[in-house]
Amino acid sequence: MIGLQESPEVAAAAAAPIAGGGNWTLHFLQGITPEAVPGWILPIVTASISVGVVIAMISVIAMLSVWLERKVSGHIQCRYGPMYAGGWHGWAQTIADGVKLLTKEDMVPSGADKPLFMLAPAIVLGAIFGAFVAMPLAPDYFFADINLGVFFILGMSSLTTIGVVMSGWASNSKWSLYGAMREAAQVVAYEIPLGISLMVALICAGTFNLIDASEAQRDFWGMGWFIFKNPFVIPAVVLFFVATLAETKRAPFDLPEAESELVAGFLTEYSGIRWSFFFMEEYAAMFLMSLVMAVFFFGGFESPVTYLAAESMGLGYDHLVTNLLGAVTLIVKSMMGVLLMMWIRWTLPRVRIDQVMTMGYKYLTPLALVCVLGAALWEAGKQAIL
Amino acid sequence: MPEVTASAKKFFPEPRILPGGEREFMMDVATSDLEVSMGPQHPATHGVMQVLLRADGEMVTAAQPHLGFLHRCAEKIGENVEWLQYLPYTDRYDYLAAMNNNLGYSMAVEALLQVEIPRRAQLIRMICVELNRIASHLVAFGTYGLDLGAFTPFLYAFREREWLLMIFEKICGARLTYSYLRIGGVFNDAPPGWLQEVEHFCDVFEEKWKEYYDLLMVNKIFVERTARVGVITKEQALDFGLTGPMLRGSGVDFDLRRDMPYLLYRQAFEDGAFEVPLGRGEKGELGDCWDRIYVRVKEMMEALGIVRWCLGCIEEGPVLGEVGKTLKVPPGEAYVAIENPRGELGHYVLSDGGKGSSRCRVRGPSFCNLAIIEDIMPGTLLADAVAIIGSTDVVIGETDR
Amino acid sequence: MDFQGIHDHLKAADVPGLLKADAPRPPNPEDKKDKGRAGDPFVEVDPVQICEFMAACRDDERLRFEILADLSAADPSADSEELWVLYQLLSITHRHRLMVKARIPKEDANINTIAGIHRGAQWHERECAEMFGITFNGHPDPRNMLLPDDWPGYPLRKDYEFPEEYHGISCV
Numbered sequence: 026m027i028g029l030q031e032s033p034e035v036a037a038a039a040a041a042p043i044a045g046g047g048n049w050t051l052h053f054l055q056g057i058t059p060e061a062v063p064g065w066i067l068p069i070v071t072a073s074i075s076v077g078v079v080i081a082m083i084s085v086i087a088m089l090s091v092w093l094e095r096k097v098s099g100h101i102q103c104r105y106g107p108m109y110a111g112g113w114h115g116w117a118q119t120i121a122d123g124v125k126l127l128t129k130e131d132m133v134p135s136g137a138d139k140p141l142f143m144l145a146p147a148i149v150l151g152a153i154f155g156a157f158v159a160m161p162l163a164p165d166y167f168f169a170d171i172n173l174g175v176f177f178i179l180g181m182s183s184l185t186t187i188g189v190v191m192s193g194w195a196s197n198s199k200w201s202l203y204g205a206m207r208e209a210a211q212v213v214a215y216e217i218p219l220g221i222s223l224m225v226a227l228i229c230a231g232t233f234n235l236i237d238a239s240e241a242q243r244d245f246w247g248m249g250w251f252i253f254k255n256p257f258v259i260p261a262v263v264l265f266f267v268a269t270l271a272e273t274k275r276a277p278f279d280l281p282e283a284e285s286e287l288v289a290g291f292l293t294e295y296s297g298i299r300w301s302f303f304f305m306e307e308y309a310a311m312f313l314m315s316l317v318m319a320v321f322f323f324g325g326f327e328s329p330v331t332y333l334a335a336e337s338m339g340l341g342y343d344h345l346v347t348n349l350l351g352a353v354t355l356i357v358k359s360m361m362g363v364l365l366m367m368w369i370r371w372t373l374p375r376v377r378i379d380q381v382m383t384m385g386y387k388y389l390t391p392l393a394l395v396c397v398l399g400a401a402l403w404e405a406g407k408q409a410i411l
Numbered sequence: 412m413p414e415v416t417a418s419a420k421k422f423f424p425e426p427r428i429l430p431g432g433e434r435e436f437m438m439d440v441a442t443s444d445l446e447v448s449m450g451p452q453h454p455a456t457h458g459v460m461q462v463l464l465r466a467d468g469e470m471v472t473a474a475q476p477h478l479g480f481l482h483r484c485a486e487k488i489g490e491n492v493e494w495l496q497y498l499p500y501t502d503r504y505d506y507l508a509a510m511n512n513n514l515g516y517s518m519a520v521e522a523l524l525q526v527e528i529p530r531r532a533q534l535i536r537m538i539c540v541e542l543n544r545i546a547s548h549l550v551a552f553g554t555y556g557l558d559l560g561a562f563t564p565f566l567y568a569f570r571e572r573e574w575l576l577m578i579f580e581k582i583c584g585a586r587l588t589y590s591y592l593r594i595g596g597v598f599n600d601a602p603p604g605w606l607q608e609v610e611h612f613c614d615v616f617e618e619k620w621k622e623y624y625d626l627l628m629v630n631k632i633f634v635e636r637t638a639r640v641g642v643i644t645k646e647q648a649l650d651f652g653l654t655g656p657m658l659r660g661s662g663v664d665f666d667l668r669r670d671m672p673y674l675l676y677r678q679a680f681e682d683g684a685f686e687v688p689l690g691r692g693e694k695g696e697l698g699d700c701w702d703r704i705y706v707r708v709k710e711m712m713e714a715l716g717i718v719r720w721c722l723g724c725i726e727e728g729p730v731l732g733e734v735g736k737t738l739k740v741p742p743g744e745a746y747v748a749i750e751n752p753r754g755e756l757g758h759y760v761l762s763d764g765g766k767g768s769s770r771c772r773v774r775g776p777s778f779c780n781l782a783i784i785e786d787i788m789p790g791t792l793l794a795d796a797v798a799i800i801g802s803t804d805v806v807i808g809e810t811d812r
Numbered sequence: 813m814d815f816q817g818i819h820d821h822l823k824a825a826d827v828p829g830l831l832k833a834d835a836p837r838p839p840n841p842e843d844k845k846d847k848g849r850a851g852d853p854f855v856e857v858d859p860v861q862i863c864e865f866m867a868a869c870r871d872d873e874r875l876r877f878e879i880l881a882d883l884s885a886a887d888p889s890a891d892s893e894e895l896w897v898l899y900q901l902l903s904i905t906h907r908h909r910l911m912v913k914a915r916i917p918k919e920d921a922n923i924n925t926i927a928g929i930h931r932g933a934q935w936h937e938r939e940c941a942e943m944f945g946i947t948f949n950g951h952p953d954p955r956n957m958l959l960p961d962d963w964p965g966y967p968l969r970k971d972y973e974f975p976e977e978y979h980g981i982s983c984v
Contacts, residue, residue, distance in 0.1 A: 102566035199447045203469075203793065276560060277632055280794075374632045375560025377794045378469060479958035486943075487967055523850040649878040649904070652932030665904045743836060743850030746900050746911055748881065757882050757900060763889065764847060770968075774882040774900070782935045811958055 049166045049348075050074055075168040079157045083309045088119040090308035094367050101371045122301075129297035134197055137294065141195035146295070146302035149188030153309045156181035160316060161236050162355075163348040164326050174235040175227070175317060179220060182272070182310055186212045189281065189291055192303075196294035204290025207378050208274065208281035214385035215271035215278075218264050221393035225261035225400045226251050226321035235317075239325025239355075247332030250324040257400035262322045264393050266365075269314040271385065273307060276370035280378055308363075315362030316355065323358050326351030444472055449796070451480050457554065457800065458807025462784070464796065471796050474788035476781060481811040489771030494520060494594065494738045497771065502588035504775060505809040507550050510543040510579075511751045513592035516771075518673060519758035520594045522745040524734065531728035532596030533674050534721045538609060539582070539591065540674075541714040541721075545616070546575045547752040548707045548714075551804040555704055556627050558801040559636050564627045571619055574612060581605055595732035610722055613715050620712055628701075628708060637704065638695025641787050641799035645698070651783045655754025655776055656710065657803060660690035660703035667750040676717075684720035685713040700802035707752075707804065740764070751776050753804055775809035813874070813908050815853045821875065822855065827868040829861030834913075854911035859897070859923045862914055866926045869901055869910070877901035877910060880926070883936035885944045887918075890970040895921050895944055918969075922947040943968040 051071045058067060092107065096114065099106025111117025133142055159174045159181075161167040171177050186209060193205020229251045230238040242249045252258045271278040281290045292303055319325060331354060334347045376384070445468075450461040459480035465473040485500050492500075501516040502509040514536060521528065528536075553568030576586040582601050583591035591598050627633050643653070648661045658665060666687040668676040679685060688709035690702025742764040748757035754776025761770035780803050788796055813821065819833045833855050839848035857865050869877040882900035899912040916923050925948040927934045937948045938957040945966035948954065956963065965972055975983050 098562070102563050103570055104566065199445060202445075203447075206468075279560065371563050373561065374556065374627070374630065374636060375794075376632055377636055377792060379792060380635055479956075479960070482958040484967070490968075490970075522852065525850065647931075650931040652880045652930060654879070654881070663904060670904075670907045671909070741839070741850040742847055744854070745851035746882070746898075746909075747852075748900075748902075748909075755881060755902070759882065759884060759886075759898060759900070760851075761886055761888070762850070769888070770886040772882070772884040772886070772898075774884070778935065779932055782932060786931075 048168075048170070049163075075158075076154075079154055079168065082162075083154065083157060083305060086312050087305040087308045088123070090312065090363060091119045091122070091304065092116060093364070094308075097364065097367045098371045101368070126297050126301045131298075132294075132296055134294045136197040138195040138197070141191050142294075143299075145188045145192035145195060146299045146306075147188075148191065149185045149306045150302045152181050152184035152188065153306045153313065155184070156313055157309070159235065160313065161239075161326075163352040164236060164239070164342060165348045166352075167236065170236065171234070173233045175223065175233050175238075175321065178313065178317060179216075179223070182313065183212065183216060185306060185310065188306075192295065193291035196291070198293055201291045201293050204281045204292070208291060210378065211271055211274075211278060211280065211381055211385075214382050215268045215389070218385065218389035218393045219268035219272060221390065221397055222261040222264040222268060223317070223321060225255075225258055225393075225396050226265075228397070228400045228404055229255050229258065230321060235320050235325070239320050239327060242324045242327045243332070247324070247327045247329045249327070250322065252322050255400050255403050257396045257403060258322060260392065261396045261400070262318070264389055264396065265318060265322070266362075267389065268385075269311075269318065270366060270369065271381065273310045273314060273366075275307075275311065275366050277373040277376045278381060279370070279375060280381065311363050311366055312359055315359040315366070318362055319355060319358035324354075325358075326355050328354040330354060447793075450477075457805055458810075460781075460805070460807050460810070462796070462800070464788075464793070466793060469792045469794075471788050471791055471793060474785055474796065476784060478778075478781075478807075478811055481807045483812065485812040486771055486773060489768055491767065493767045494740060497767065498590045498593065499588065501773075502590055503808060504773060504812050505547075505751060505753065505756070505777070505806045506587055507806055508543050508547040508752045509588050509590075510539045510592055511749060511756060513590060514540055515747065515749045515751070515756045515758045516760075517592050517594045518749065519745055519747040519760040520738070520740060520768075522747050523740050523743050523760060523762055524594070524738070526595050526732045526734055528596055528732050529729045530675075531600075531726060532730045532732070534725045535597050535601060535730060536592055537674050537676070537679070538718050538721045539579070539589075539597070541717045542575055542578065542609070542612075544714045544752045545711050546572050548711045549575075551707050551752070552623065552627070552704065552711075555801045555804075556633075558797050559633060561627055561630070561633065564623060567619070567623065567626070571616060578605070578608060578612060581608070593731065594738060595734035597730050600730045606722060606725065609718060613719055613722075616715060617712075620708075620715075624708060628705065634694050634701060636794070637700035637798055637802070639699050640695075640791065640795045641700045641802060642696045643698045643783060643787060647783065647786065648698070651786075652779045653754065653783060654779070655751065656703050656706040657754065657780050657783075659687065659706045660802075661698035662690055662692070662702075664689055667748060667755060671748075673747075673749060675721075679717055679720050682720060685716045688713060700798050703802045703804075710752075740768075748774070753777050753806065753809065754780060756809075773812055775812060777803075777805040777807070777809040778812075781805050781810055813906065815910075818875065818908060818910055819853075819855060821872075825868070825872060825874075827865055827872070829858040829865035831856040831858055852911055854898075854913050857912050857914050859914040859916050862897075863924050863926055863929065865912070866899070866929045869912075870929060874906070875903065875910075876905045877903045879904060880930035880932050880936075881909075883926075883933050883940065885940045885946060885968070887944065887968065887970045892970075893918055895946065895969075897923055897940070897946065899926075916946065921945055922949055924949050925951040927951060942966070945969065 051067065054067050054071060095118065096106040107115025107118035109115055110121045133139055156178045158168045159171045159177045189208045190205045193201045227233065230241050232238055242251060252262055274281050292300060295303065331347055331350045334350050335342050444465045447464045447466055448461060449464055451459040461477040463475045463477065464471050485504060488500055489497050498513060498516065501512040505512055549568040549572045553565035556564040579589060580586050582605055583589045583598065643661050645661050645663055648658050648663060664687065669680050669687055688706050690697060690706055692702060694701045740762045742762050744761040746757055746759045748755045756776055757774035759772040760768050763769045784799060784803065788799060791799065822830050833853060835853040836849050836851050840846035869875050879902040880899065881902040884898050886896045886898060888896060894915045895918050897914045897916060901910045901912065914923060921944065923946060925937055927937060934953065935957060937951055938955060940946050941948055941954060942956045942959050943966060964975055977983055
């Protein structure tokens with residue numbers, strides 16, 4: 026039958042296993058699977074392993090962040106924070122808290138919309154799990170090589186807002202409703218500067234893919250970061266950071282869960298493990314946004330150390346050591362962002378909702394647009410001149 | 412057209428018939444105000460107080476405070492106990508400034524007794540009262556930051572307050588409710604080393620004060636939250652009978668310590684030991700929340716000046732006047748007012764010559780200061796409501812007695 | 813001004829409602845029963861004209877009592893037939909105080925409200941009303957202040973009997 030004449034290169038590529046730069050788990054499984062197992066099982070097994078890794082990662086990140094937040098807040102406030110649970114500076118405090126929360130009574134307030142009440146934390150956590158899929162752990166280890174990576178991440182992390190609004194409504198409490206309404210207004214207002222300031226980095230990167238964006242910052246001995254490449258990226262980073270604080274409901278934008286005004290905002294009626302879901306989502310979102318910031322503004326996997334391993338020592342970018350160093354670099358950069366968010370939380374008071382909206386619409390959005398315009402002109406000018 | 416049910420009719424008015432015969436399609440959606448109860452359990456009401464708010468979205472349209480959750484019948488008890496037995500009850504109305512309460516009651520009874528207070532007792536009284544003023548303003552400052560979302564100044568303020576409470580513990584054994592300033596003087600003399608520790612505290616606190624000011628008072632976000640919010644004009648302040656930092660924050664220059672002095676404040680003021688800080692409308696309008704918290708923060712420094720002056724002229728001597736074991740208070744009535752950290756604390760004592768008072772009325776400044784929120788809250792946002800209640804610095808123990 | 817000056821000025825300005833002044837006096841050495849009176853002087857005012865008196869005190873140039881520091885009541889004793897309503901006035905401009913007393917009968921205790929003259933009186937009057945059973949004529953918002961809305965009796969009167977139980981909660 027007359028069909029598509031496949032070119033030999035395409036046919037070879039389809040037949041061969043995934044060439045260099047592919048996912049390590051799939052490679053490994055392909056290497057060890059006996060011939061009898063049909064080919065379609067492998068991606069499913071890879072997916073299950075990836076899901077497990079994501080869940081484990083988020084849990085560990087949340088655990089670590091909660092402990093870190095308590096220690097950071099403690100030291101900023103001239104006190105120690107957890108010191109006993111587990112021995113050294115209370116590292117097991119979060120585990121103890123998690124066990125306590127698991128054993129709490131599962132209360133649903135009377136008059137609350139039960140299905141929505143129970144669904145809300147699930148949506149919130151599910152959305153952030155989904156966003157983690159696009160996140161690469163190492164240059165060679167990823168869950169899904171999504172070409173629209175950062176677009177996907179922004180989209181999935183916005184889904185959490187639905188869960189928050191749902192929880193505010195379903196709690197049958199006026200204070201929760203206030204928190205939910207504030208959250209909806211705030212997130213919508215700050216999506217725009219978030220996306221637009223990220224666009225500045227995308228102009229420099231030329232791609233939505235996180236791994237490719239990270240690769241584009243490889244020059245200058247691993248210091249060819251985008252903030253050094255274009256003067257409009259520096260204000261964009263600041264705008265992106267502020268928009269991130271608003272998106273993740275961190276102080277000074279923590280009105281949805283404003284402790285002293287709204288008792289606990291949309292979280293008022295949640296206790297036990299449902300409450301901890303919301304907090305896992307908060308810390309996971311913080312980490313995720315920090316990671317996006319690290320990848321698109323601060324070099325991602327690239328640093329002088331990875332350059333040293335890959336180029337100077339000649340290991341190449343596929344080697345395990347380079348991958349490990351890249352992963353460590355990325356995690357360190359993300360944790361720096363997370364630490365900065367924590368530092369700001371414990372220093373600044375809360376901004377009022379109308380001031381939040383004013384800042385978002387009247388100041389950040391025009392500034393972000395100016396940055397995009399400037400960055401585009403700069404890149405065009407560079408192309409023209411060089 | 413679907414049938415409009417009876418319950419929906421409440422929210423959706425009947426569509427009008429336009430000229431021409433058709434029914435109006437897009438009707439105005441009638442929204443009702445949300446009635447929210449802030450309290451009695453709420454992190455920002457400084458105690459058990461209920462403020463019923465009616466809010467149109469985030470804008471408050473009406474506010475009605477409800478008190479009485481902490482009413483402990485102090486005035487009725489005052490009629491049934493002896494003179495000296497009432498002193499611990501006075502500690503407990505404004506528990507953050509218990510020394511001041513002791514002082515007010517003692518001075519009211521001393522006005523009836525006409526007893527001479529020894530100079531050392533007066534100076535120790537002044538030191539304790541001013542240190543307690545600093546402690547109380549530290550709580551006001553710290554919790555105000557907490558209400559607005561700044562978590563850290565609260566802990567810094569309490570670090571200094573902890574030291575103050577330890578100082579008080581050394582002199583009278585209690586940290587919060589002292590019963591130390593007795594009728595006729597103070598109960599016991601300061602232990603050795605106490606005056607030196609107070610002086611050391613003064614030196615350290617001066618540097619820390621600068622830290623508090625820079626951390627919170629001039630923070631842009633804090634200024635945005637408090638300037639132009641909850642403006643109380645001078646006329647409103649006088650009409651409502653406000654006193655203390657609420658009055659001075661609106662620019663009215665009046666302080667009982669300077670203008671109707673008691674203890675040795677006249678001498679201290681003439682020696683330049685302290686001044687009276689006023690709100691000047693620096694950051695926004697005169698009489699806004701920022702002015703009031705500014706007055707409180709500045710008063711902490713002025714209180715240090717008074718303490719230093721007292722330490723400078725303290726001398727040896729007795730600490731309790733000649734009052735005898737059982738007080739013989741002649742019949743009569745007296746009203747004596749002192750300057751509490753919150754305003755004018757007045758005690759009206761009626762005696763019929765008996766073992767205890769026949770009527771002991773306490774004019775708590777928080778009670779009078781709170782009345783104004785009914786007037787200034789409508790028209791503000793919900794977040795501002797919290798800022799306004801915090802700026803009144805009410806202690807519900809004093810409001811309810 | 814001191815009390816004597818204020819009292820003289822009140823008489824000279826012919827302020828309505830002024831009855832007499834009561835100053836502290838030492839015990840009478842001849843009469844054993846007269847133990848004298850200690851404390852602060854006060855001015856006694858006719859309760860019917862209390863509003864005019866308060867308005868005059870607030871508006872007069874030499875008096876200028878802008879602040880009503882306290883409005884309270886007292887029950888002198890269980891067998892007394894009157895209640896006292898006490899007003900503490902404070903002047904910021906002239907830095908002086910005045911205590912004003914109005915005596916009203918215990919049986920039919922009512923007095924005009926001064927909430928129109930001093931806004932701060934509203935809350936004080938509510939508290940007096942619930943504690944002593946005084947009706948303030950013309951009060952804009954006569955709800956209970958500190959006590960529950962259905963509390964029986966007037967607690968601060970000397971003949972008050974504490975209830976046995978309240979809504980099923982035992983009070984003894």
